[in-house]
Amino acid sequence: MTSPVLSDPEKTGIDRIEDPLLNKGTAFTPEERQKYRLLGLLPPHIDSLEEQVVRAYDAFSAEETDLDKHIFLRELQDENETLFYRLLLEHVAEMMPIVYTPIVGKACEEFSHIYRRARGVFVSYPDRELMDDILSHVDREIDVIVVTDGERILGLGDQGAGGMGIPIGKLSLYSLCGGIHPARTLPMLLDLGTNNAERIDDPRYIGWRHERIKGAEYDNFIEQFVEAVMKRFPNVLLQWEDFASVDAERILKKYRDRLCTFNDDIQGTAAVTSGTILAAIQSAGGKLADQRFVMLGAGSAGVGITGQLVGSIVASGKSEAEARDMFYVIDRNGLLHDGRTDLDEVLMPLAQKQANLAGWDCDTKGSISFADVVRNAKPTVLVGATGQQGAFTEAIIREMASHTERPVIFPLSNPTSHAEAIPADLLKWTDGKARIATGSPFDPVEYNGKTHVISQCNNSYIFPAMGLGILAAKANRVTDGMFTAAAEALKECSPALADPTAPLLPPLSKIRDCARHIGIAVARQAQQDGVAQTTVAEELEKRIDQTMWTPQY
Numbered sequence: 431m432t433s434p435v436l437s438d439p440e441k442t443g444i445d446r447i448e449d450p451l452l453n454k455g456t457a458f459t460p461e462e463r464q465k466y467r468l469l470g471l472l473p474p475h476i477d478s479l480e481e482q483v484v485r486a487y488d489a490f491s492a493e494e495t496d497l498d499k500h501i502f503l504r505e506l507q508d509e510n511e512t513l514f515y516r517l518l519l520e521h522v523a524e525m526m527p528i529v530y531t532p533i534v535g536k537a538c539e540e541f542s543h544i545y546r547r548a549r550g551v552f553v554s555y556p557d558r559e560l561m562d563d564i565l566s567h568v569d570r571e572i573d574v575i576v577v578t579d580g581e582r583i584l585g586l587g588d589q590g591a592g593g594m595g596i597p598i599g600k601l602s603l604y605s606l607c608g609g610i611h612p613a614r615t616l617p618m619l620l621d622l623g624t625n626n627a628e629r630i631d632d633p634r635y636i637g638w639r640h641e642r643i644k645g646a647e648y649d650n651f652i653e654q655f656v657e658a659v660m661k662r663f664p665n666v667l668l669q670w671e672d673f674a675s676v677d678a679e680r681i682l683k684k685y686r687d688r689l690c691t692f693n694d695d696i697q698g699t700a701a702v703t704s705g706t707i708l709a710a711i712q713s714a715g716g717k718l719a720d721q722r723f724v725m726l727g728a729g730s731a732g733v734g735i736t737g738q739l740v741g742s743i744v745a746s747g748k749s750e751a752e753a754r755d756m757f758y759v760i761d762r763n764g765l766l767h768d769g770r771t772d773l774d775e776v777l778m779p780l781a782q783k784q785a786n787l788a789g790w791d792c793d794t795k796g797s798i799s800f801a802d803v804v805r806n807a808k809p810t811v812l813v814g815a816t817g818q819q820g821a822f823t824e825a826i827i828r829e830m831a832s833h834t835e836r837p838v839i840f841p842l843s844n845p846t847s848h849a850e851a852i853p854a855d856l857l858k859w860t861d862g863k864a865r866i867a868t869g870s871p872f873d874p875v876e877y878n879g880k881t882h883v884i885s886q887c888n889n890s891y892i893f894p895a896m897g898l899g900i901l902a903a904k905a906n907r908v909t910d911g912m913f914t915a916a917a918e919a920l921k922e923c924s925p926a927l928a929d930p931t932a933p934l935l936p937p938l939s940k941i942r943d944c945a946r947h948i949g950i951a952v953a954r955q956a957q958q959d960g961v962a963q964t965t966v967a968e969e970l971e972k973r974i975d976q977t978m979w980t981p982q983y
């Protein structure tokens with residue numbers, strides 16, 4: 431493990447107890463109590479970490495609602511990070527949905543009401559000239575920043591400064607799943623205002639009460655932010671999260687060659703979804719080149735997934751034009767096709783050729799609806815990234831299932847309440863045939879005497895592992911190839927490859943092993959792409975294991 435550089439590892443007395451990175455609570459040994467002047471500040475019994483985990487689990491279980499459980503875990507994180515991560519590690523399937531999706535969505539909506547203690551860095555628009563000062567207040571070296579401007583939080587829209595819940599949750603997973611030391615991570619919120627009237631009108635709102643800054647002023651602010659980050663933390667990995675799609679695409683394009691950075695909603699989602707789709711196809715004995723894809727939603731997720739899959743199809747031998755013909759991408763105005771005049775430069779390459787639609791039998795005039803696309807294109811794979819609950823209707827899913835033996839259906843939108851369909855309905859409407867993965871976690875479904883475990887196709891399988899691979903290889907850029915390597919490595923972790931009836935993705939209890947496997951592939955690819963500063967291939971596994979932190983005293 432790389433040793434985290436703390437401001438003052440020798441802190442004593444109450445300062446030590448109040449530092450979540452140094453605190454051990456009742457587990458401080460008699461020697462430490464002497465050395466750090468803690469005698470009398472703690473009760474006499476000395477606990478082991480295991481005993482502390484049991485006590486914390488009892489207290490967690492006594493909390494009534496999921497939001498209360500989230501607040502409990504966040505408070506524990508702010509008190510004692512080692513205990514927090516050890517507890518999470520031992521109860522990962524139960525607790526990941528509490529600190530992360532879906533409950534983190536509720537926590538963002540309620541952020542101003544449940545706010546307790548400072549964590550991470552807020553940079554608000556009025557303080558834009560003070561960015562260097564603000565970052566100088568971070569008293570340790572940082573390897574990974576996750577930043578949001580809070581405008582598109584999951585499928586919940588603009589949450590303003592409450593969006594801070596997302597970087598905090600994402601970085602918890604960097605440590606939990608990817609083993610990145612929590613001291614080396616920094617959540618950040620860029621507060622450029624909010625257009626959410628409910629937040630602005632809320633007397634408890636903790637953010638800057640102003641409509642969102644946009645246009646050139648927004649871009650200048652982002653530029654100032656990136657420059658300040660590069661000055662203070664020249665080797666940091668910067669992850670962009672939950673920005674509005676137009677900003678997300680523009681920012682990624684502008685900065686991806688200037689520093690080590692990626693956009694999780696575009697690239698992380700693309701890798702997890704394509705890896706899971708590849709596993710579904712391969713486990714069913716199918717071929718990638720034989721599929722027809724319908725993508726419902728053409729935002730960050732839809733665009734990223736389509737691009738990644740097109741790349742895989744081209745790598746399997748088709749031309750790019752042939753690969754693109756296999757995709758039917760739909761936004762809120764219907765199918766993207768080259769006759770539409772409202773598509774920007776990001777969406778235009780995803781448009782179907784009108785010539786390919788000749789002879790289609792459509793119910794709608796003007797635009798081509800989702801139902802029209804499914805009836806005419808007869809997709810084998812359907813992915814939803816709209817944020818719209820119920821967008822996969824019974825009629826459309828039944829239509830899809832009537833054309834394909836093993837329909838692959840992924841309602842990816844988060845949180846749970848925004849999923850395009852729920853797995854129980856999808857299994858009913860397809861008579862148990864659908865291969866399903868969802869963005870938010872769902873319980874297993876019994877259908878016709880068979881239990882279907884629903885895998886969670888969430889970028890949480892990718893970004894912690896990307897971080898691990900990038901840090902181990904000391905990469906200074908993030909290439910497309912590294913995401914392709916991550917997708918391929920995720921596919922290799924799929925239990926369905928050995929048993930076609932098994933779940934598509936490994937269980938959350940195996941997520942650290944899976945992150946290690948993906949991390950090695952990412953680091954190796956970084957070397958091959960010439961962006962790694964460690965060049966000895968044989969050293970990579972050792973470096974991955976040294977980078978992975980395990981919560982223990």
Ligand SMILES: NC(=O)c1ccc[n+]([C@@H]2O[C@H](COP(=O)([O-])OP(=O)(O)OC[C@H]3O[C@@H](n4cnc5c(N)ncnc54)[C@H](O)[C@@H]3O)[C@@H](O)[C@H]2O)c1
Binds near residue numbers: 731844887
């Ligand atoms: N599972 C994951 O890992 C993962 C990753 C990223 C995003 N997501 C989820 O995907 C959703 C979308 O994220 P995004 O960043 O792409 O958002 P976005 O706002 O950028 O894009 C949404 C897209 O959906 C389209 N749309 C909206 N309503 C529609 C409808 N009724 N029919 C057809 N298209 C419609 C919009 O036109 C737009 O193209 C969110 O709910 C997010 O939580 C999940």
Ligand SMILES: O=C(O)C[C@H](O)C(=O)O
Binds near residue numbers: 531584585695869888
């Ligand atoms: O945060 C998640 O659960 C996945 C994804 O990044 C999203 O925005 O929905």
Ligand SMILES: [Mg+2]
Binds near residue numbers: 584671672694695
């Ligand atoms: Mg996101």
